[in-house]
Amino acid sequence: MPADTPRPVAELSYEEARAELVNTVRTLETGQAPLEASMEMWERGEELAQHCQAILDAAQARIDRARGTEADTED
Structure with a gap:
């Protein structure tokens, strides 16, 4: 990949x-x-914003599973 080509998100x-x-x-x-x-x-x-949000959503789901709670308890 050329130096000026950004990495895939x-x-x-x-x-x-x-x-x-x-x-x-x-x-x-x-x-x-x-x-x-x-x-x-x-x-x-x-694309970057969506990627960041997906990572945060996955982290929240992981926390919810670890705590034994549902993802939609509070916003």
């Missing part, structure tokens, strides 16, 4: 995905990137 740990997402948001907030680059960053950011 599914291969990232929670910490790696979150750090990349934070950096992506910071870059987008500057408004300095061209439109096409901004769209690509936004799309990757959406």
